[in-house]
Amino acid sequence: MADSPAHPDSNGETGNDTGVAPEHGSATGTPRWVKVFGTVVAVVVLLFIIVLLTRGPGGHGPGRHTQSGGIGARTAPASVVDDRGSFAGPVGPALRSSGHASP
Amino acid sequence: MSPGLRKFALTAHLTCSLGWTGAVMAYLALGIAAVTSPDAQTMRAAWIAMEVTGWYVIVPLALAALLTGLVMALGTRWGLFRHYWVLFSLVLTIFATVVLLLHMPDVSVLADVARGADGASLDRLGGDLFHPGLGLVVLLVIQAMNMYKPRGMTPYGLRKQQAQRPARTP
Numbered sequence: 001m002a003d004s005p006a007h008p009d010s011n012g013e014t015g016n017d018t019g020v021a022p023e024h025g026s027a028t029g030t031p032r033w034v035k036v037f038g039t040v041v042a043v044v045v046l047l048f049i050i051v052l053l054t055r056g057p058g059g060h061g062p063g064r065h066t067q068s069g070g071i072g073a074r075t076a077p078a079s080v081v082d083d084r085g086s087f088a089g090p091v092g093p094a095l096r097s098s099g100h101a102s103p
Numbered sequence: 104m105s106p107g108l109r110k111f112a113l114t115a116h117l118t119c120s121l122g123w124t125g126a127v128m129a130y131l132a133l134g135i136a137a138v139t140s141p142d143a144q145t146m147r148a149a150w151i152a153m154e155v156t157g158w159y160v161i162v163p164l165a166l167a168a169l170l171t172g173l174v175m176a177l178g179t180r181w182g183l184f185r186h187y188w189v190l191f192s193l194v195l196t197i198f199a200t201v202v203l204l205l206h207m208p209d210v211s212v213l214a215d216v217a218r219g220a221d222g223a224s225l226d227r228l229g230g231d232l233f234h235p236g237l238g239l240v241v242l243l244v245i246q247a248m249n250m251y252k253p254r255g256m257t258p259y260g261l262r263k264q265q266a267q268r269p270a271r272t273p
Binding site for chain 1: 167187189194198202205253254255
């Protein structure tokens with residue numbers, strides 16, 4: 001916290017530039033902020049995993065934008081999706097030959 | 104770590120971490136432009152720029168921030184698993200990096216669609232606001248945690264601390 005005690009080597013051995021030292025107190029038990037924050041993080045990560053596992057291809061990903069009935073109902077023509085909307089793992093702009101004429 | 108090396112590692116870590124946050128902000132601005140702009144060329148350019156920014160700026164900075172963070176934690180007395188704030192920073196950084204790496208291929212697909220789509224199709228393509236928005240929140244939380252360093256040692260950290268105490272007493 002901001003009111004943590006400064007440590008003589010707080011800018012030395014710790015690599016710390018804030019004047020806050022690694023804790024040397026003997027406080028036992030889990031702090032309340034850890035419980036609250038840990039619960040929030042766990043819920044977010046769990047939700048992410050559930051979304052990832054329950055929604056198949058097109059449920060979460062480019063299909064959401066390019067297929068009809070997706071979130072926001074934003075659709076592109078099927079020809080566009082068929083021609084260019086491959087899910088076969090593009091790995092970056094430079095590693096793919098676009099082959100598309102500039103409009 | 105020697106003081107000089109530690110300073111260098113800290114500089115690299117701060118540069119990568121803050122650069123990652125800044126790049127996500129730029130990506131978010133492009134995502135907003137892709138959603139709100141009525142101009143087809145702007146929308147197309149935004150998607151292409153989002154793809155390039157994502158692969159060539161955000162992904163390298165994310166991996167570098169994770170790597171330099173590990174070096175900083177393991178090379179100093181903070182340790183990787185001793186303090187809750189370090190542990191949370193690690194978990195959240197890994198989480199953000201995994202989501203980023205899973206999401207970027209989708210961005211490439213949509214950028215490809217945008218390259219060839221006409222105005223009406225581009226309008227239906229939408230933008231990419233949820234992922235960078237959530238990512239920015241996570242990065243800001245990590246940043247705040249790294250600055251405030253809230254108290255709290257893990258059981259492992261307490262054990263290590265107790266084990267080191269007798270060794271230090273003369």
